[in-house]
Amino acid sequence: MYLFKRISDLQAFLISSKTVIGFVPTMGALHKGHLSLIEKSKQENGMTVCSIFINPTQFNDKKDFEKYPVTLEADIEKLHHAGTNVLFLPTVNEMYPLGMEEIVPYDIGYLDTILDGKFRPGHFNGVCAIVHKLLNAVRPNRLYLGEKDFQQCLVVKRLLEIIQSDIQLITCPTLREENGLAMSSRNERLSTEERENAKAIYISLQSIKKEMPTTPFTELQKKYVKYLESYSLEPEYLLLADANSLELLTDFNSTKQMVVLIAAKIEGIRLIDNLRI
Numbered sequence: 001m002y003l004f005k006r007i008s009d010l011q012a013f014l015i016s017s018k019t020v021i022g023f024v025p026t027m028g029a030l031h032k033g034h035l036s037l038i039e040k041s042k043q044e045n046g047m048t049v050c051s052i053f054i055n056p057t058q059f060n061d062k063k064d065f066e067k068y069p070v071t072l073e074a075d076i077e078k079l080h081h082a083g084t085n086v087l088f089l090p091t092v093n094e095m096y097p098l099g100m101e102e103i104v105p106y107d108i109g110y111l112d113t114i115l116d117g118k119f120r121p122g123h124f125n126g127v128c129a130i131v132h133k134l135l136n137a138v139r140p141n142r143l144y145l146g147e148k149d150f151q152q153c154l155v156v157k158r159l160l161e162i163i164q165s166d167i168q169l170i171t172c173p174t175l176r177e178e179n180g181l182a183m184s185s186r187n188e189r190l191s192t193e194e195r196e197n198a199k200a201i202y203i204s205l206q207s208i209k210k211e212m213p214t215t216p217f218t219e220l221q222k223k224y225v226k227y228l229e230s231y232s233l234e235p236e237y238l239l240l241a242d243a244n245s246l247e248l249l250t251d252f253n254s255t256k257q258m259v260v261l262i263a264a265k266i267e268g269i270r271l272i273d274n275l276r277i
């Protein structure tokens with residue numbers, strides 16, 4: 001596995017490789033969910049590039065940024081074993097040479113007003129800024145993202161439209177712990193008890209899916225907000241949306257593809273998950 005810290009070195013190498021490139025951007029603290037994206041990219045491309053960069057501009061909460069887990073040595077080991085061809089590991093200065101104030105607003109419209117857009121102001125603009133920069137650096141043919149970050153997938157799809165890019169966006173399914181909890185780098189910060197309680201998120205999603213034909217969504221919403229709270233979780237939202245547009249829905253609609261999305265905090269650690277209905 002080759003490791004590059006500078007965009008110029010990365011580009012010189014990739015241009016000479018003359019092959020189809022799959023790209024998996026991450027913030028590190030890698031788990032099997034990340035590695036499933038690498039695996040998918042390896043199957044579909046001549047070369048797989050992974051980046052690890054904890055992007056400061058997408059953290060609306062300074063504490064969340066400071067406490068974001070860093071496990072670089074283990075990450076490098078995992079990527080190497082997974083058969084990743086290139087790891088791009090830039091510094092903040094490499095990605096934001098003019099400082100972080102330089103970032104311009106991206107017109108992601110409605111998507112920025114709901115769910116994580118609403119609860120994490122500025123978050124998706126930071127995501128767009130870094131994904132745009134990383135895409136310019138790597139110039140991949142395909143970009144691999146996880147459906148665990150459902151709204152992020154739609155935001156990046158919009159970004160690709162805004163920048164008129166023909167990069168193919170591939171979204172990959174969510175990998176889960178044995179107890180159903182969606183794998184996440186932030187899970188590293190959970191105690192054994194918190195991890196156990198956090199499984200209530202996936203149980204809620206599954207139960208809503210099961211109960212939905214017979215019970216109005218608003219009732220299920222109330223029931224499972226209480227259920228989450230009974231496991232010491234603080235739900236930020238539990239909402240139903242159109243899976244293609246993320247238009248929020250008040251009840252089930254058999255003519256639409258739908259998704260239920262949850263964000264909840266446990267001891268200040270924010271977890272998100274979703275399930276297609």
Ligand code: AMP
Pocket residue numbers: 025026027028032033034036037144145146147148149172173174175176182183184185
């Ligand atoms: P992150 O390092 O959290 O920014 O995630 C990097 C990429 O991995 C994003 O596209 C995520 O959606 C994806 N990802 C994170 N967790 C999972 C998971 N449990 N299953 C599949 N993909 C995931």
